[in-house]
Amino acid sequence: MLKILTAEQIRALDAHTIMNEPITSVDLMERAGQAFVSWFCRHVDVVQTVGIICGTGNNGGDGLVIARLLLTYNYKVKVWIVRGESKESTDFTANLNRIATKHLVNEISNEQELSSSDFTDCHVLIDALFGTGLSRKVVGLQEAVIKKMNDTTAYKIAVDVPSGLQIDKPSIGTIFKADFTLTFQLPKLAFLLPENFQYVGNWQVVRIGLDKKFIETSDTKHFLLEKKDVKAILKPRNKFDHKGNNGKALLIAGSYGKMGAAILAARAAMRTGLGLLTTHVPSACLTIIQNSAPESMASVDGHEHYFTTTPSCEDIDAVGVGPGIGLHNETKRAFEKLLQQSKKPLVVDADAITLLANHPSLLLLLPPQSILTPHPGEFRRLVGDWANDFDRLEKQKNFSKQIGGIVVLKGAHTSITSPNGKVYFNSSGNPGMATAGSGDVLTGMIMSLLAQGYKPLDAAIVGVFLHGWAGDLAVRKMGEISLIASDIIDFIPPAYHDLR
Numbered sequence: 226m227l228k229i230l231t232a233e234q235i236r237a238l239d240a241h242t243i244m245n246e247p248i249t250s251v252d253l254m255e256r257a258g259q260a261f262v263s264w265f266c267r268h269v270d271v272v273q274t275v276g277i278i279c280g281t282g283n284n285g286g287d288g289l290v291i292a293r294l295l296l297t298y299n300y301k302v303k304v305w306i307v308r309g310e311s312k313e314s315t316d317f318t319a320n321l322n323r324i325a326t327k328h329l330v331n332e333i334s335n336e337q338e339l340s341s342s343d344f345t346d347c348h349v350l351i352d353a354l355f356g357t358g359l360s361r362k363v364v365g366l367q368e369a370v371i372k373k374m375n376d377t378t379a380y381k382i383a384v385d386v387p388s389g390l391q392i393d394k395p396s397i398g399t400i401f402k403a404d405f406t407l408t409f410q411l412p413k414l415a416f417l418l419p420e421n422f423q424y425v426g427n428w429q430v431v432r433i434g435l436d437k438k439f440i441e442t443s444d445t446k447h448f449l450l451e452k453k454d455v456k457a458i459l460k461p462r463n464k465f466d467h468k469g470n471n472g473k474a475l476l477i478a479g480s481y482g483k484m485g486a487a488i489l490a491a492r493a494a495m496r497t498g499l500g501l502l503t504t505h506v507p508s509a510c511l512t513i514i515q516n517s518a519p520e521s522m523a524s525v526d527g528h529e530h531y532f533t534t535t536p537s538c539e540d541i542d543a544v545g546v547g548p549g550i551g552l553h554n555e556t557k558r559a560f561e562k563l564l565q566q567s568k569k570p571l572v573v574d575a576d577a578i579t580l581l582a583n584h585p586s587l588l589l590l591l592p593p594q595s596i597l598t599p600h601p602g603e604f605r606r607l608v609g610d611w612a613n614d615f616d617r618l619e620k621q622k623n624f625s626k627q628i629g630g631i632v633v634l635k636g637a638h639t640s641i642t643s644p645n646g647k648v649y650f651n652s653s654g655n656p657g658m659a660t661a662g663s664g665d666v667l668t669g670m671i672m673s674l675l676a677q678g679y680k681p682l683d684a685a686i687v688g689v690f691l692h693g694w695a696g697d698l699a700v701r702k703m704g705e706i707s708l709i710a711s712d713i714i715d716f717i718p719p720a721y722h723d724l725r
């Protein structure tokens with residue numbers, strides 16, 4: 226699990242590393258520059274002309290190290306130093322002095338110099354204007370430089386952080402729009418929020434050897450999940466296991482015309498390792514579920530077309546409710562009865578979430594540790610609108626606390642919040658998974674894991690990561706455009722295999 230720290234914590238981490246490794250700050254900067262260049266040389270052809278735009282702080286210092294190193298690798302490099310009111314940092318000055326080919330270094334200290342600076346023949350632009358030291362809104366000359374960079378057609382790469390982006394709070398003003406951000410040592414909170422994708426682009430962490438112990442002891446509520454975290458949670462199967470001890474689940478899903486949701490959730494639940502599944506469906510839909518998910522038993526509702534009669538949950542390890550059930554009054558009443566009789570955590574998705582939003586008194590009936598899996602639209606119904614994605618995250622944390630349960634807010638970097646305020650961001654998955662039925666598959670998977678005895682938070686973490694990993698394997702064969710929800714189910718077996 227990678228910790229996500231604030232800008233202030235990262236400054237303390239840098240300082241601690243310098244003191245304790247020990248390493249001089251200029252050598253640490255060299256290491257950061259080397260890490261960047263080692264990635265760069267593997268991804269950018271040497272025939273490309275590279276423009277590097279530097280501020281005069283340490284992010285700019287990184288830019289100068291990168292320039293010097295790229296020159297040794299025979300890239301054609303041009304450097305622009307943007308001068309504002311601020312003084313040069315010591316390590317910036319040291320690295321400026323280390324550049325032998327001074328004629329490649331241009332200065333921009335006013336609008337006139339900016340307008341005569343031509344970035345257009347650069348195939349790649351590297352942004353080293355500001356990093357984690359950004360302390361205020363970018364205005365004036367610096368803002369004009371960022372706008373000019375954004376206006377070019379070059380492939381844009383940000384060093385550590387796109388200039389103008391605050392890493393731990395909402396940003397205001399003009400921000401560099403990177404195609405790719407290579408960030409040092411740890412992921413940054415802002416990178417995980419959808420509103421910042423336009424600035425951060427795709428991103429990757431490169432390690433620069435910052436102090437591990439300091440990171441371990443740093444206090445944070447934000448984490449990025451890694452494959453090894455999920456590996457560590459996975460339960461092994463035992464030789465003498467039988468279907469009875471691999472979990473019994475009840476899935477309440479589907480209605481007339483929306484049986485796909487039930488089938489996808491049921492099939493995903495079985496592929497995720499469930500022992501026994503009962504799917505509760507409207508009577509007219511019995512044949513459909515029996516034909517399409519033969520591994521599942523069926524429980525038949527009193528109504529032909531939608532959920533109205535609450536099945537017994539006795540002897541059931543986990544219940545999943547919501548995909549495709551609709552919003553009829555009788556469905557609301559049956560759902561209410563389910564909530565009243567449930568003592569164990571439920572997995573609540575889709576229409577069942579909308580029912581909770583439409584009838585907030587139902588929230589009080591949710592068993593503790595229940596798992597809600599809203600997409601952003603459903604989450605908005607639950608908590609109202611948000612000012613920005615940091616606000617959305619706060620709302621998610623507060624809502625988890627309020628219901629004493631786990632909220633899985635779906636999207637790129639799905640966020641999982643627990644009532645103690647911790648947030649786990651997912652690192653698997655791809656845009657191809659934004660397709661009808663993908664959420665139903667996730668519900669089936671989480672319900673399955675819950676029934677198999679995973680603690681609710683672990684079931685959410687494993688379910689979300691495994692779902693994304695299966696999607697990542699599927700996309701290699703199917704492509705982003707053609708990937709459909711059933712493909713995710715088909716790739717659960719190899720995804721499990723990878724994680725074991």
Ligand SMILES: NC(=O)C1=CN([C@@H]2O[C@H](COP(=O)(O)OP(=O)(O)OC[C@H]3O[C@@H](n4cnc5c(N)ncnc54)[C@H](OP(=O)(O)O)[C@@H]3O)[C@@H](O)[C@H]2O)[C@@H](O)CC1
Binds near residue numbers: 253309310354363
């Ligand atoms: N420390 C280390 O060991 C390592 C650090 N590393 C690198 O250092 C980066 C952090 O460096 P940093 O702290 O120097 O901050 P940075 O982002 O360059 O900006 C500060 C400068 O910008 C100025 N400024 C700020 N906001 C402004 C605004 N809106 N408009 C105008 N000016 C503004 C500010 O001026 P001041 O506020 O002081 O007036 C100051 O001059 C980090 O992201 C990573 O790349 C790596 O090398 C690894 C080792």
Ligand SMILES: [K+]
Binds near residue numbers: 284355
């Ligand atoms: K930058």
